[in-house]
Amino acid sequence: MTGRFQKISDGDLREIALAIRSGRQAPPYTTVALQRIVSGDVAALAADLQSLSQSGFGAEHAATTLELLRADRRARPPVEDVLELVTTGPEVPGIANRDTSVVVRELFANARESVLVAGYAVYQGQRVFQALADRMVEVSGLKVRMFLDIQRGYGDTTAAPELIRRFAARFRSDQWPEDRPLPEVYFDPRSLETDPERRACLHAKCVVVDGKDVFVSSANFTEAAQQRNLEIGLLIHSPEVANRVTCYFEELLRSGRLGPVR
Secondary structure, eight states, rough: OOHHHHSHHHHHHHHHHHHHHHSSSSOOOOHHHTTTOOOOOOOOHHHHHHHHHHHTOOOHHHHHHHHHHHHHHHHHHOHHEEEEEEESSSSOOOOEEEEEEHHHHHHHHOOOEEEEESSSSSHHHHHHHHHHHHHHHHHHTTTEEEEEEOOOOTOOOHHHHHHHHHHHHHHEEEESSSSOOOOEEEEOOGGOOTTTTOOOOOOOOOOETTTTTTEEEEEOEEEEEEEOOEEEEEEEOOOOHHHHHHHHHHHHHHHHHHHHHO
């Protein structure tokens, strides 16, 4: 029922509510009567209002319902203010989007309190993470946590602690800018299972900054994915979504399902 109300414009909702409050509209609500107030096909709207009336909604209740619906709608930001399309790849005429490498760099460079990074593949990370490493120097106390995948090659039977040690060494020497504070790094222990049937990978690719901005993308943290591949993602400006993503990773840590890279 409210789905039909959602299709009515803000102005029409206001006019109908005023008409009901003034007595110009009263049960039984009919298409003919509503067409004197608003234009368009109002048959479904008339049926919905009549259904409310038959359910015990008086004029005051019906008018208040329409006014609350209008107020709720007006209080919500437009979708384009909450979501931004972010891509890597060729530009397409008529499609507004932002570039992956630019968005990631801006998120890192403007972080004030916290950054959560989840990624599957990291290559040439010293370039990709330069803005983040620099920001850690600029902002004392910036909390940076990275959740990365440690991969076990096909047929590799190396003990898990040794694979973790190698990964940590490569990350410090090859993937993180020199002379910069190191972030906290975590991984999924299941990625190092020797049994392929039990092995899993940390395939998420997202960034959460300051508990309010979330970037979710197909792009890995590699130079190719950030600048050349065809990748699509969404930048979401939502504290609620940011909190839910952060809480998800924090619960995985708390429960021991993710562990630190030492």
